[in-house]
Amino acid sequence: MSTDILRQLKKTLIFSGLSDDALAEVAQKATTRRLSKNDVLMKKGEVGDSLFLIHQGWVKIVTVDSKGDELIINKCGPGETIGEMALLDQGRRSATVIALEDAQVLELKNDVFEKILNQRPDVSLSIIRSYSDRLRFSTTYIERAIDWAQKIAEGDYSFVDQTQPTNQTASDDDKATQLLSAFFTMVNRVKEREDGLKQQLEKLSFEIDQARRKQEFEEITSTEFYAQLKEQAKALRQKRHQD
Amino acid sequence: MKGKIVSIHSFRGGTGKSNTTANLAALVAMAGKRVGVVDTDIQSPGIHVLFGLDENKMGKTMNDFLHGKATIREIGFSIGENTGGADGRAKLAGKDLWLFPSSIRGREISQILKEGIDFNLLNEGLQSTIKEFDLDYLFIDTHPGLNEETLLSIATSDILIIILRPDNQDLQGTSVTVDIARSLDVPNLVLMVNKALPKYDFVELRKEIASKFHAPVAGILPLSFDLADNASNDLFSLRFPDHDWSKALREVAQAILVIE
Ligand SMILES: Nc1ncnc2c1ncn2[C@@H]1O[C@H](COP(=O)(O)OP(=O)(O)OP(=O)(O)O)[C@@H](O)[C@H]1O
Ligand SMILES: [Mg+2]
Numbered sequence: 001m002s003t004d005i006l007r008q009l010k011k012t013l014i015f016s017g018l019s020d021d022a023l024a025e026v027a028q029k030a031t032t033r034r035l036s037k038n039d040v041l042m043k044k045g046e047v048g049d050s051l052f053l054i055h056q057g058w059v060k061i062v063t064v065d066s067k068g069d070e071l072i073i074n075k076c077g078p079g080e081t082i083g084e085m086a087l088l089d090q091g092r093r094s095a096t097v098i099a100l101e102d103a104q105v106l107e108l109k110n111d112v113f114e115k116i117l118n119q120r121p122d123v124s125l126s127i128i129r130s131y132s133d134r135l136r137f138s139t140t141y142i143e144r145a146i147d148w149a150q151k152i153a154e155g156d157y158s159f160v161d162q163t164q165p166t167n168q169t170a171s172d173d174d175k176a177t178q179l180l181s182a183f184f185t186m187v188n189r190v191k192e193r194e195d196g197l198k199q200q201l202e203k204l205s206f207e208i209d210q211a212r213r214k215q216e217f218e219e220i221t222s223t224e225f226y227a228q229l230k231e232q233a234k235a236l237r238q239k240r241h242q243d
Numbered sequence: 244m245k246g247k248i249v250s251i252h253s254f255r256g257g258t259g260k261s262n263t264t265a266n267l268a269a270l271v272a273m274a275g276k277r278v279g280v281v282d283t284d285i286q287s288p289g290i291h292v293l294f295g296l297d298e299n300k301m302g303k304t305m306n307d308f309l310h311g312k313a314t315i316r317e318i319g320f321s322i323g324e325n326t327g328g329a330d331g332r333a334k335l336a337g338k339d340l341w342l343f344p345s346s347i348r349g350r351e352i353s354q355i356l357k358e359g360i361d362f363n364l365l366n367e368g369l370q371s372t373i374k375e376f377d378l379d380y381l382f383i384d385t386h387p388g389l390n391e392e393t394l395l396s397i398a399t400s401d402i403l404i405i406i407l408r409p410d411n412q413d414l415q416g417t418s419v420t421v422d423i424a425r426s427l428d429v430p431n432l433v434l435m436v437n438k439a440l441p442k443y444d445f446v447e448l449r450k451e452i453a454s455k456f457h458a459p460v461a462g463i464l465p466l467s468f469d470l471a472d473n474a475s476n477d478l479f480s481l482r483f484p485d486h487d488w489s490k491a492l493r494e495v496a497q498a499i500l501v502i503e
Contacts (some may be wrong), residue, residue, distance in 0.1 A: 201444035204409050208418045208455065216419045220389055221426060232362045233398035233427050 005106065008053060008079040014087060017126035026116055026123070030108040035059075035099040041082070044096045048086030049110040054078055057103025061095045075100065087113050145183055157191050160184065246373035249382045249499060250400035254416030256387040258406045259437040262470070263492070264384040265293040266480040267404075269332075270496040272323075272340040273481070276379040279319070279372055281305060282345040283365075283383055283396055290384045291344045292476060295327035296320060305345045308368060315372050318343050331482030341376055366399050380499070389423060397424055402431040402502055404461070404495070408438045409448060414455070421456050431502050432458045435495055438466040461498035464491045 006023050009015050015023060032055070035041060041052060041059060054076055061074045061082075073095055076082060082097060087110055117124045151159055220226060251264045264280060272278040282290045282305065291301065301320075307313035319341040326332045373381055383400065385393045397403055403424050407413040417434070424432050434452060439445065445463045453460045467488050470479055480489040 201447075202442050203447050204443050204451065206409075206411050206414050206451075206455075208415055212415065213418045213422070217422045217426075220394075220419070220423060225391060226394065229362055229394055229398050230427060236366060236399070237428055237430075 012081045014084050017130045022123050029112045030106045033105050033107050035103045037101050039099045041097040042093045046093050048083050048093045051084045051087050051108045052082045053106040054080050055104040058100040059097050060100050061097050063095050247380050247401040249402040250396045251404045252385045253387050253406040254420050261290045261384050264382050265290050266478050268382045269478045272338040277339040279341045279378045279381040281343045281383045294322050294342050305343050315375050329477035331478040334481045362395050365395050398427045403429045404433050406435050406437050434458050434460045436463045439463050462491045462495040464488050
């Protein structure tokens, strides 16, 4: 097993805390799979029971949009892992993965993995640790995201300038960072759209017909009634002023 | 000066005068002032509905007073002591707010229209209302347009609030009303826009209208279905204080309260 593969495995969430010798044992149990262009590695909705580490070549992660067209969500290449959670929970695959070219992936099956866990309590322990680290990390981000979402609802975008996502280049398997970055992209889009809308507000243009205005004023003020009222009002205001 | 007469007027009908008058009076009363509301819209009185005054329970009215058939004491209906069941009005309990209703009885209406109201009579009536109830403000809800009755209430007011909708017809009509108010030496002229479509830029609208008429715009109140839905028998601004319409109206109330 090349050290290259070991280094890549160590970057995954599950294996990040493993010692080198434990990692070597895990890697040993993995099998290599060759894919030709357009081979399907996994299908959306299938129960997943293995993790893949891409060794060579590129794959695309796709889903189908509401019109039935293929939608590429992401592309993955050498060193990246796919479906690591399936090792533990055997959930359904959330997307389909198809080879973009001839590729080589390392597959670690769930049953093989479980055997290792049974034999090596140290491996189990380190895996539990890395999960709890991640959980704590995610919770902090979720709390902050809730706080920000509330601010957005109130139309307060000030936090965007104060808190840029810290590290855009963080490893790709870092889902919390990805979420955060997506969140900020969304906020910026919403803000842009809102600013745009504000600019689209219409201006009321009106013109007063001054000739008509003058004519109507004269019609009202030229009456006997008005002349008398004006006198009375004037007297009244003077009287009130004196009081 | 104590005992200011505040007339609410608009060139055309249905601009929201009655709703504005009732809610403004309520907001000013909530601020601790002694407030009266007179309905001089003798042709189509309606403000009593907003204060929950049942027409059948209405005793003597402004019409009786103007004809010397009743004292002003008999006419004042205390809202603070009769808030009724509505949520908004309930907040007025114990406040100093009185309504002086106009008659809704057909015969009496036509009688007063035929005879016409005398300026001095109306004025003495308003002044004794202010004195008797020791009022800080007396709000007058008027009939739209520039007929003789409305000219009387414009002439007698210390503060005139002209309500307009942001459309060409209202703006044209308002220009004449503004000229009349100046010709009658009304000391304080304030504009208020109601039923403004949200598509307009309110800040621009305010600037534009203020500069066209050389008069302050105390508030721009949005067109609102909530208001159309809920306004008929309660005081909207007290019931929904956080609504944009209510917020904008509080600005207007504030503008009234700061006038010396
Ligand atoms: N900003 C608003 N948005 C929606 N509806 C409104 C608004 N202001 C008032 N209205 C509605 O418009 C109608 C007329 O209001 P109101 O009776 O207060 O006007 P008015 O000027 O006193 O009418 P009139 O000239 O007939 O006396 C009412 O049904 C009221 O609920
Ligand atoms: Mg009315």
